[in-house]
Amino acid sequence: MMIIRQFEPYDFEDVLNIEMEAFTEHNPFVYMNFYEMNKEGFFVVSMNNRIVGFVMGYRSAVNEGRIFSLAVKKEYQGMGIGSQLMQTILNVFQQQGLRSATLEVRASNHIAKTLYQDLGFIACWVEQRYYSDGENGIIMKKQLSPLCWVNSIQASL
Numbered sequence: 104m105m106i107i108r109q110f111e112p113y114d115f116e117d118v119l120n121i122e123m124e125a126f127t128e129h130n131p132f133v134y135m136n137f138y139e140m141n142k143e144g145f146f147v148v149s150m151n152n153r154i155v156g157f158v159m160g161y162r163s164a165v166n167e168g169r170i171f172s173l174a175v176k177k178e179y180q181g182m183g184i185g186s187q188l189m190q191t192i193l194n195v196f197q198q199q200g201l202r203s204a205t206l207e208v209r210a211s212n213h214i215a216k217t218l219y220q221d222l223g224f225i226a227c228w229v230e231q232r233y234y235s236d237g238e239n240g241i242i243m244k245k246q247l248s249p250l251c252w253v254n255s256i257q258a259s260l
């Protein structure tokens with residue numbers, strides 16, 4: 104059974120293992136700091152009591168949320184888990200009344216770019232040599248529909 108829930112400190116080691124497998128740049132300190140600063144934007148997914156993915160997002164500007172990191176364990180990829188984690192953090196942003204979500208992705212990461220495009224993200228610009236190995240970063244954004252609009256539309260129907 105798949106459960107998406109907020110990160111707890113005892114998930115730390117599992118999250119780090121996924122991070123080590125998924126990314127070439129590592130910074131273990133980021134995770135506990137992120138938890139201390141942005142609990143409400145840090146989610147893990149468990150399958151049969153095993154942590155198999157995580158997403159981290161935070162309010163980066165008055166009206167904007169930023170997805171800081173997303174990863175799914177290799178053997179669980181392609182099952183829709185990444186999309187559901189993204190949906191979870193986008194719902195949080197929406198509940199916070201944010202108007203847009205933003206993220207950066209390696210130019211070569213076609214799987215992630217496709218996932219983000221499918222969720223409505225649009226590539227906006229390129230940050231040259233954004234990553235420490237010199238690769239360019241693509242900045243992508245998605246417009247969110249604030250709940251107040253939805254409510255006011257429903258009220259006027």
Ligand SMILES: CC(C)(COP(=O)(O)OP(=O)(O)OC[C@H]1O[C@@H](n2cnc3c(N)ncnc32)[C@H](O)[C@@H]1OP(=O)(O)O)[C@@H](O)C(=O)NCCC(=O)NCCS
Nearest residue numbers: 125173174175180181182183184185186208214215217218
């Ligand atoms: C990016 C990542 C989180 C996606 O997670 P996931 O659970 O595999 O994603 P999903 O199963 O929800 O797939 C969503 C979409 O991604 C694309 N996708 C996923 N796996 C794919 C694969 N092996 N080949 C091609 N496209 C793929 C598809 O477009 C898919 O949509 P579809 O189901 O309609 O075909 C995962 O590949 C990962 O952890 N990668 C390493 C870390 C990383 O790159 N993180 C993003 C940094 S910006």
